[in-house]
Amino acid sequence: MKKRAVVALGHRALGTTLPEQMAAVKQTSKILADLISEGYQIAITHSNAPQVGMIHAAMNEFGKNHADYTAAPMSVCSAMSQGYIGYDLQSGIREELLDRGIVKTVSTVLTQVIVDPYDEAFYTPTKVIGRYLSGEEATFEKQKGNYVVEEPGKGFRRVVSSPNPVKIVEIEAIRTLLDADQVVIAGGGGGIPVLEQKHHLKGAGAIIEKDLTAGKMAEDLNADLLIILTGDEKVQINLGQPNEELLGEISASEAKQYMEDGQFGTYTMLPKFKAAVSFIEKGEGRKAIITSFDKLGEAISGKTGTVIY
Ligand SMILES: Nc1ncnc2c1ncn2[C@@H]1O[C@H](COP(=O)(O)OP(=O)(O)O)[C@@H](O)[C@H]1O
Numbered sequence: 001m002k003k004r005a006v007v008a009l010g011h012r013a014l015g016t017t018l019p020e021q022m023a024a025v026k027q028t029s030k031i032l033a034d035l036i037s038e039g040y041q042i043a044i045t046h047s048n049a050p051q052v053g054m055i056h057a058a059m060n061e062f063g064k065n066h067a068d069y070t071a072a073p074m075s076v077c078s079a080m081s082q083g084y085i086g087y088d089l090q091s092g093i094r095e096e097l098l099d100r101g102i103v104k105t106v107s108t109v110l111t112q113v114i115v116d117p118y119d120e121a122f123y124t125p126t127k128v129i130g131r132y133l134s135g136e137e138a139t140f141e142k143q144k145g146n147y148v149v150e151e152p153g154k155g156f157r158r159v160v161s162s163p164n165p166v167k168i169v170e171i172e173a174i175r176t177l178l179d180a181d182q183v184v185i186a187g188g189g190g191g192i193p194v195l196e197q198k199h200h201l202k203g204a205g206a207i208i209e210k211d212l213t214a215g216k217m218a219e220d221l222n223a224d225l226l227i228i229l230t231g232d233e234k235v236q237i238n239l240g241q242p243n244e245e246l247l248g249e250i251s252a253s254e255a256k257q258y259m260e261d262g263q264f265g266t267y268t269m270l271p272k273f274k275a276a277v278s279f280i281e282k283g284e285g286r287k288a289i290i291t292s293f294d295k296l297g298e299a300i301s302g303k304t305g306t307v308i309y
Pocket residue numbers: 009010011012047229230231232234235236237238239263264265267268269270
């Protein structure tokens with residue numbers, strides 16, 4: 001039986017602007033094709049904060065200035081970001097596979113993820129999206145009822161709520177594609193957050209942390225491996241202190257201890273560890289790798305990366 005992996009792609013694997021994304025995806029596709037060539041069945045999820053910020057700004061500026069265009073809510077923009085990023089990944093991976101003589105369908109499943117309307121996150125927006133804003137732009141956003149935070153010396157950023165993923169609506173479609181040995185991109189940008197109202201799923205104005213959705217998807221698919229590709233080859237503890245240390249192979253209980261000790265950024269590295277530990281604890285023989293996207297091959301063969309077992 002083939003090994004099954006869920007791969008979460010971070011910012012570096014995608015870039016920010018359209019040309020950056022096109023170049024980054026070419027590189028990322030090679031790495032993912034290597035994994036597939038090694039016999040892994042993979043489901044891929046990805047970041048979307050820069051892209052969804054860009055799409056939301058564009059849609060809402062047009063909506064304001066042209067009577068025949070309407071502004072788009074965040075959930076619709078989230079769906080657009082899944083389509084746009086999924087499209088680039090689908091083409092890139094397909095091409096890389098064909099270059100190696102591998103014929104496989106690569107598809108994107110527009111994925112909705114049910115969130116809890118009473119999730120505490122709705123009271124405190126924390127998820128940073130889009131580009132840096134000037135003071136004037138930040139004031140304008142606040143006037144529209146949006147939230148911004150200041151990053152000293154850099155500018156302002158928009159923030160939205162980031163509720164926990166409760167249920168992946170299209171999980172059976174994702175599972176079916178993997179069972180058919182196809183490559184699937186799903187849960188992009190953490191999935192489109194939706195509130196369950198009887199049979200209706202109402203889009204929520206929020207962005208889910210993609211690492212948490214990746215972990216949930218890995219649990220649901222009973223994957224062997226959760227791979228989180230980020231900017232660093234290995235995670236550090238005691239960051240910025242004289243006793244700074246790179247983490248290699250650690251157990252889930254060691255990882256939990258580091259989490260409790262506050263070793264990881266709340267909105268950056270911590271969700272990756274939460275996802276990894278929860279995934280590992282809910283099954284047998286599971287492993288999670290956190291590494292930079294260009295080091296995946298070495299990490300798979302045990303030469304680098306932070307590996308949690
Ligand atoms: N203990 C830590 N070790 C390494 N990086 C950390 C740590 N705590 C926070 N970080 C930050 O987390 C970042 C990765 O998180 P994020 O920017 O959300 O990534 P991505 O888009 O790759 O998912 C790193 O680039 C680093 O700045």
